[in-house]
Amino acid sequence: MGLTRLWGLLKPGGPGLATHRRQILRDNVPLSRILPQAEGERLERLVGDFLDRKHFEGCHGLKVTEEMRVTVAGYACLLLLRDPVGDFPQLGTVVVYPESFAAPIRSANHVGIVTETVEERLGESWREGTVVLTWDSIREIIAGMSGDCNVIIHEFAHQIDARRGLTDGAPLLALRGRYRDWDDLLPAEQRRQRTALRRGRPASLDAYAFTSAEELFAVATECFYMRPVRFRNSHPELHAELQAVYGVDPAAWVLSAEC
Numbered sequence: 001m002g003l004t005r006l007w008g009l010l011k012p013g014g015p016g017l018a019t020h021r022r023q024i025l026r027d028n029v030p031l032s033r034i035l036p037q038a039e040g041e042r043l044e045r046l047v048g049d050f051l052d053r054k055h056f057e058g059c060h061g062l063k064v065t066e067e068m069r070v071t072v073a074g075y076a077c078l079l080l081l082r083d084p085v086g087d088f089p090q091l092g093t094v095v096v097y098p099e100s101f102a103a104p105i106r107s108a109n110h111v112g113i114v115t116e117t118v119e120e121r122l123g124e125s126w127r128e129g130t131v132v133l134t135w136d137s138i139r140e141i142i143a144g145m146s147g148d149c150n151v152i153i154h155e156f157a158h159q160i161d162a163r164r165g166l167t168d169g170a171p172l173l174a175l176r177g178r179y180r181d182w183d184d185l186l187p188a189e190q191r192r193q194r195t196a197l198r199r200g201r202p203a204s205l206d207a208y209a210f211t212s213a214e215e216l217f218a219v220a221t222e223c224f225y226m227r228p229v230r231f232r233n234s235h236p237e238l239h240a241e242l243q244a245v246y247g248v249d250p251a252a253w254v255l256s257a258e259c
């Protein structure tokens with residue numbers, strides 16, 4: 001079966017979004033305003049399907065609103081615009097905390113002594129079907145105050161990554177045979193960042209990206225969608241890899257919107 005035929009079979013169906021949801025999407029997810037028409041229509045269908053399929057749960061007294069649901073779905077579904085499955089199949093529930101939450105961390109040293117600490121988190125992606133987010137960091141994104149950072153995109157990039165069953169920063173693309181081993185990309189990007197810092201240039205990727213291949217993938221995905229033109233210029237190799245992964249080039253959307 002050809003790719004076009006399969007794409008036609010798998011694309012989400014149903015009508016576009018209700019007017020109030022469309023307005024939230026436009027207001028809170030700026031890329032949705034500059035998408036080419038076909039991608040814009042597909043995003044609306046994906047968001048509608050996401051809202052139908054996924055359960056949202058507020059924690060610590062937070063009441064989940066329509067704005068929260070549509071904003072989360074809007075950013076998450078940007079990652080699915082060319083995805084043949086059009087879903088995060090393992091995901092059942094999105095949990096939203098009002099603000100950063102404490103997560104217990106267990107670690108063992110080289111002689112096997114286990115210590116437990118507590119870490120403040122803004123988000124988490126569990127392979128067992130849950131994404132955890134915080135409303136105060138989502139509000140920062142909506143206000144345009146988060147810079148390159150987008151915890152929604154970050155955690156859903158981990159969901160994409162986990163589809164192959166192993167979270168290792170080299171996501172399986174259902175119909176794309178091509179991806180590089182992100183373990184190979186990690187040291188090269190570390191060297192690039194160190195050189196930039198030595199030359200007095202600002203760090204272009206958050207230091208957290210260099211903790212592992214899967215974090216490099218998630219952090220680079222944030223930049224790919226949040227600062228697409230700058231990212232394409234500063235990291236052409238990573239940009240090309242992510243363009244192959246997601247099948248879109250957000251830098252092209254931004255540049256054509258500026259014309």
Ligand SMILES: [Zn+2]
Nearest residue numbers: 154158215218
């Ligand atoms: Zn992460």
